[in-house]
Amino acid sequence: MPELQTVLDEIAASMASMTERGHVAHYIPQLAKVDPNQFGIAVLTNDGQLYGAGDADAPFSIQSVSKVFTLTMALGQVGDSLWKRVGREPSGNAFNSIVQLEHEHGIPRNPLINAGAIVVTDVVLAGHKPREAIGQILRFMRSLADDEGIYIDNAVARSEEETGFGNRALANYMKAFGNLHHPVEMTTGVYFHQCAIAMNCRQLATAGSFLATQGRHPLTGIKVVSSERARRINALMLTCGHYDGSGEFAFRVGIPGKSGVGGGILAIVPGKASIAVWSPGLNKVGNSLLGSLALERLAKAMDWSIFGP
Template sequence: MTEILEKDLHHWLEHVRIYANNGKVADYIPALANQQPEINAVAYFPLEGDVIHAGQSEYSFTIQSISKVITLALALVQHGENAVFNRVGKEPSSDPFYSIAKLEVESPGKPFNPMINAGALAVTNMIRGRNSEEMVEEVLQLVRLLTNDEEVYYDEEVAKSEFETAFLNRSLAYFMKQNGIITGSVEELIDVYTKQCAISLNVKQLARIGAVFANDGRDPDTNNPLIPSHVARICKTFMVTCGMYNASGTFAIEVGIPAKSGVSGAIMSIIKGGGGLAVFGPSLDERGNSVVGMQFLQKLAQEKRWSIF
């Protein structure tokens, strides 16, 4: 495993920050439209040693679709593989993450995978709880465990903004409810989903979550098991095949590591045998991935020969 030094992070972050001009912040969620494109940060949490970081590493952002990895792990722990994959498939999709097209042509409307919005909604619908408050608390408890930070919470402004504008996700949910993929109240489901997406972290905390997955579900500091190793393996596999939206194939060729992005501009990635790496830059490309994050990971992965392929 090639060692990563803090100077590596500073060097490549400085080298790629100009790419922020090549994208734009997510403006379809009003609360995210205010993010400043020039903000960027990176952190690496190794399995041995202390976290290193560069840029505005204390800046908090919402994790958005990165939460899909966490809720998938939670649903697998709570219900097992058979129950989860009875509701959602395992195959990548070439369609955008928000697409409804495959639900219309596949019977009985089963989402292709847990990393697209339809699949993530189906997974979130499975989280235990008598109401949305209890379900959100289940997700927060897992994130707090993975980050070793009891103060983790969601950004109420972003959650409210997403809830009020989640018309397409409501459409996906109602379509799946018609086909029996999800049950219960759609409004409660959207409430949970928008709050899980609005969980607020910085790159150091996000890198620690990546390190747990890199360590096969064990705490990188204590080596205590936090999630089962087979659950960590399933999540990492989905990150490789579906984690970067419909740019996952290109990312696998050019970078070749498990990663999951969110439209806030965050990317969580996993270095096999090494640790967790998180990058943040809110300017997005046309697929919804951070342009600074994509360039950073490509440069560093090629230099360090990280590809698992």
């Protein structure tokens, strides 16, 4: 088995020389300003060793990667009754598609597309004012990453609120079917802020590490979720975590992962490691171009796949 730090350094050097880097997310004005020539990667192994390379300490907007963590919170609040309001099947459509909602009577296909994540946020909001719910999500992220420095990028949150008409349309449509329990502006306001959480690769790999260790955080020893719930969240990440690119990611990389349009990807090797990679340029289905390629190379070099050696 090659030395992990050497592999990460080689991947970071290779990514630095890439000319095709994808395109940053232009529909959120604040994300359009991000320099696409950045690449970071970090790995937290299950024995508590944290490795990093490239721009592993540069903060970025985690965007849809936040959906994994709000899903964890919502399942902690309401358990399996969540599945009455959101499905568990891959969508096969774009992350912000409204078409399926019409066919499926306001029940989103899964919790990792935008519509499903908005329902999950609606669950997290229950019994709280929006500001309290946002604070609760941020505290959860800080505790998982063991880092009080994680923050919400208010410029990104503002940018999303000013341009988030598609997400409000999804929310309004679900509200019409009775699948949103709070006012649309309240739920989408919390959703925009959770997507605007800024983290670096080391923090994100640490925050997601409980999913690699049967629900127990490898650094603190705290049981975050049951081993069964960790397995099920990983299953959803594998089948739904990259929108209509999920099958391709499973085929090429072979591990659960969740992407965000900020260019971040959280990937999990159950029983071995938690990985965070970031490069702002996206491919045609909205996933980090270099991030996906880096994970494919890492999985191959380390022989990491859930489908066997």
